[in-house]
Amino acid sequence: MPSRSSGAGAKPRAGARRGSSRARRAVGAVTTTKAQGLTPKQQRFVDEYLVDLNATQAAIRAGYSAKTAYSAGQRLLKVVEVAAAISKRRAEVSDAAKVDAAWVLRQWAAVAAADPNELVQYRRECCRHCWGIGNAYQWTPAELKRARAQAKAPAPDASGGTGFDRRREPNPACPECNGDGHGRMVVADTRKLPPQVRRLYAGMRLGKDGLQVLMRDQDAAVANIARHLGMFQDRLKVEGSIDVAQVILAARRRVAR
Numbered sequence: 001m002p003s004r005s006s007g008a009g010a011k012p013r014a015g016a017r018r019g020s021s022r023a024r025r026a027v028g029a030v031t032t033t034k035a036q037g038l039t040p041k042q043q044r045f046v047d048e049y050l051v052d053l054n055a056t057q058a059a060i061r062a063g064y065s066a067k068t069a070y071s072a073g074q075r076l077l078k079v080v081e082v083a084a085a086i087s088k089r090r091a092e093v094s095d096a097a098k099v100d101a102a103w104v105l106r107q108w109a110a111v112a113a114a115d116p117n118e119l120v121q122y123r124r125e126c127c128r129h130c131w132g133i134g135n136a137y138q139w140t141p142a143e144l145k146r147a148r149a150q151a152k153a154p155a156p157d158a159s160g161g162t163g164f165d166r167r168r169e170p171n172p173a174c175p176e177c178n179g180d181g182h183g184r185m186v187v188a189d190t191r192k193l194p195p196q197v198r199r200l201y202a203g204m205r206l207g208k209d210g211l212q213v214l215m216r217d218q219d220a221a222v223a224n225i226a227r228h229l230g231m232f233q234d235r236l237k238v239e240g241s242i243d244v245a246q247v248i249l250a251a252r253r254r255v256a257r
């Protein structure tokens with residue numbers, strides 16, 4: 001279940017793996033009294049189950065036969081002493097890590113509510129003629145100085161002035177761009193992200209098209225919250241057993257007729 005993993009779910013697989021190693025450390029860090037009435041093998045099962053909450057794998061690691069591990073795991077979970085030991089240890093682990101359902105929910109909520117515009121913006125900015133005097137080409141002071149130093153006669157046209165600031169909005173009356181300006185992508189200084197945006201930011205990647213900003217999945221975060229609050233009844237619990245092959249075969253026969 002992804003909600004057991006560490007994060008808000010951008011990479012459930014990696015997150016789950018990190019989560020389990022963290023859980024492993026946390027389990028080791030907690031000093032616990034041995035649960036009452038457990039055999040050493042059952043105790044081992046409890047320890048292993050807390051690592052990844054996978055009863056079958058835990059049974060195998062505790063020394064049960066791989067062939068019968070599934071049923072052994074399910075049976076062990078129903079043993080009263082085992083169940084009690086597991087819930088006690090889980091409470092101890094979450095106390096030690098200061099992680100509980102409310103904490104997990106807060107992480108998801110932060111991802112879901114963050115405004116991506118605070119991280120990456122696509123801006124439309126003025127062109128060189130938008131705000132030049134008489135809509136002539138507009139320089140920055142240093143550009144004009146350089147252009148004059150390099151220019152042979154005639155001198156560069158400075159009639160548009162030197163007030164160019166590319167961050168300004170396009171001028172709707174600009175005869176060159178007609179108010180469209182230029183598009184530019186701006187990434188925020190990630191050291192200075194506000195806390196509510198920081199959870200959304202998942203790092204940078206250098207791909208073949210340049211630097212990519214990675215974000216955690218906001219839709220997944222919303223879905224996780226909704227599921228956590230019981231808003232979806234999407235438990236995929238199939239009552240009885242359905243032979244899918246038979247269903248498909250029957251459907252094909254109906255179509256063929």
Ligand SMILES: [Zn+2]
Pocket residue numbers: 126127128129130131170171174175176177178179180181
């Ligand atoms: Zn313009």
